Amino acid sequence: MLYLVPTPIGNLDDITLRAVKVLQSVDGILAEDTRTTGFLLKHLGIHKPLFAHHAHNEHASATGVIKMLKEGKTLALVSDAGTPGISDPGFLLVRECLRAGVAVECLPGPTAFVPALVNSGLPADRFTFEGFLPQKKGRQTRLISLKDETRTMIFYESPHRLLKTLEQFSELFGPDRPASV
Secondary structure (H helix, E strand, O other): OEEEOOEOOOOHHHOOHHHHHHHHHOOEEEEOOHHHHHHHHHHHOOOOOEEEOOOOOHHHHHHHHHHHHHOOOOEEEEOOOEOOOOOOOOHHHHHHHHHOOOOEEEOOOOOOHHHHHHHHOOOOOOEEEEEEOOOOOOHHHHHHHOOOOOOEEEEEOOOOOHHHHHHHHHHHHOOOOOOOO
16 A cells, blocks of 8 residues: 655644654655655654655665555655645556555545645645646646636746746736735
8 A cells, every 4th residue: 555645844743643653664665865865754753664755765665665555555645745646646546556556545634735725725625736847848838728727826936936927927917817836
């Protein structure tokens, strides 16, 4: 069994009781950054083997992970903050596990866009999650394809590119379209 375990965004005490129980029970933990996860586990008093599983090694790592799971190991995948697979490593491993007949269970928990959406005051009954925009190639094409989108749109962006992105949004979507950061 592979568990996808959401981790706190900011406050370490925001982890769910169920997430703690799963992390205590698994044979090992796949981490986006073992240092970040190690800090969380130390805070929780959990001592489990950590394995690196991140954007730079997930293709190579998936085969070994599936082998461990097929041998009967139970593993948890965590990202640095939030739910694995939402703009973080996880999608590829989940897809490969399902193809290999390995059970996958995603626990509920922190996801950055949900509190941001609810707190924004923008309509939350219908929305589209766009994640990170391409940094260069394809960025303008993607933005243009969203020009007439009427639902609330949710984007992730680096603090270093935020001002430029907001300027692009204003140019494309118009200066009167409500936004929240």
